[in-house]
Amino acid sequence: MNVFEAAEKAGAPIDLAVLDLNMPDFQGIEKPGAGLELLAKIKVGRPAMRAIVLTAYDEVNRAKEAISIGALDYCVKGREQTLLEQINQILAP
Numbered sequence: 876m877n878v879f880e881a882a883e884k885a886g887a888p889i890d891l892a893v894l895d896l897n898m899p900d901f902q903g904i905e906k907p908g909a910g911l912e913l914l915a916k917i918k919v920g921r922p923a924m925r926a927i928v929l930t931a932y933d934e935v936n937r938a939k940e941a942i943s944i945g946a947l948d949y950c951v952k953g954r955e956q957t958l959l960e961q962i963n964q965i966l967a968p
Contacts, residue, residue, distance in 0.1 A: 876921050876968065877905070877920070879917075879920070879921055879924070885889070888967055889965060890925065891924075891925045891927070891962065891965055892914075892917060892924055892925070892926040892927075892936070893927050893929055893958075893962070894910040894913055894914055894926060894927070894929065894946075895910050895927070895928075895929050895930065896908065896909075896910040896911065896928055896929065896930035896931075896932070896937060896941070897909065897910065897930065897931075898910050898913075900912065908937075910928055910929075910930075911928070911937075911940060911941060911944055913945060914926055914928065914941065914944050914945060915945075918942050918944060918945040922947075924967050925947050926945065926946045926947060927946060927947060927948045927949070927950055927958070927961055927962070927965070928941040928946045928948075928949045928950070929950050929951075929952060929958065930949070930950075930951060930952065931952045931953075933951045937949070939945070947960045947961075947965055948965075
């Protein structure tokens, strides 16, 4: 059972995924762009899942790629206020 199904079964569904752009891949090996791979997999099984990609690098092409895969936004680390504003806007009723 995946984490989304487990959360739903527990009565606490996940409303938003915040994914790091560069994180370990599915084998646990650090891999640039692994967050985008995870986002793509999430969107296959849960197309309505809302997501933000977080990164230490302000790269326009990566931001465009994240949005094209289905992220609602792309946030550069160190701009935490912006991230909080994005989360609040996405989760607002």
